Amino acid sequence: MLTAHKIKILQSLDKKKFRQKYNLFLVEGNKTIKEIPNSHFKIKEIFSVNPDEISTENVAASQITPNELKKISFLQHPKDSVAVCELINEKFLENLSIQLVLDGIQDPGNLGTMIRLADWFGIEQIICSEDTVDFYNPKVIQASMGSFLRVNIVYKNLTGYLKNSTSENIGTDMDGMNFYEYDFPEKFNLILGNEGNGIRPETENLLTQKITIPRFGKSTESLNVSIAAGIILGQIFSKKF
Structure with missing residues (x-):
C-alpha cells in the first residue's frame, strides 16, 4: 500500500544519504524491472498502474493511480511502474582483462x-x-x-x-x-x-x-x-x- 509516509520515503531516495539510510533505491519502467529477477538485485516492492503486467513470481505489484506514480517517480513523464530495490554489498572481481x-x-x-x-x-x-x-x-x-x-x-x-x-x-x-x-x-x-x-x-x-x-x-x-x-x-x- 502506498501511504503518505511511504511516498515521502520514496521521494527522499533521490539523495544518497537517504538511499543509504533505508538501504533502498528505485528502478523505473517495466522493461528494466522485468530484468531484475535475473540479476543480483532484489526487489522489495513494485508499484504500478497496471500491476498484472509487471508482477513477478516473488513480488506482487501494488495498484497505484497515475497521479501516485508521478509522486514517486523521478521521471518527467512516468508511464508504468516503479520498483523499490535493495542496495547490494560491493564485491570486487579479480583478474579481468x-x-x-x-x-x-x-x-x-x-x-x-x-x-x-x-x-x-x-x-x-x-x-x-x-x-x-x-x-x-x-x-x-x-x-x-x-x-x-x-x-x-x-x-x-x-x-x-x-x-x-x-x-x-x-x-x-x-x-x-x-x-x-x-x-x-x-x-x-x-x-x-x-x-x-x-x-x-x-x-x-x-x-x-x-x-x-x-x-x-x-x-x-x-x-x-x-x-x-x-x-x-x-x-x-x-x-x-
Missing part, C-alpha cells in the same frame, strides 16, 4: 552511459573513485537502461588501487599518443577523468601510457567523456575481430 576506471566523474548521465557502454562491449567491472557520482543515483540508473544489472561497480581509493594493479594503466590526455596508433595490451585499466578537469595529477602520475583521440575538425575543443569512452572502446574491440 579490461576495466573502466573513472576518476571523479560527476554527471549521472555520463556514468549511466558508460555503464551501458561497458555492458555493450562485455566489460564486467567499472572502478570508480570515491568522489565519482553514486551509481544508485536515479539519473544514473535511468541512463544505464538496465545495464547496471550486468556491470559490477566498485568504489575505491584510486591511488591505492592503481599502485597495486597488475594491469597497465592507460589514461586519456590531450597530450597523449594517438590512440589509433597505440597497440593496447591484453590486460589494462582504461582511465577516464572528470568532465571539467580530466584525470587528477595523483592519478596521472600512475599512468603507464597516455592516449588521445586526434581531432580532425576545427570547432570543438573537447569531447564529452562518455562519447570519448565509446570511441576508444569501439577502436579497441574492432582489433579483436
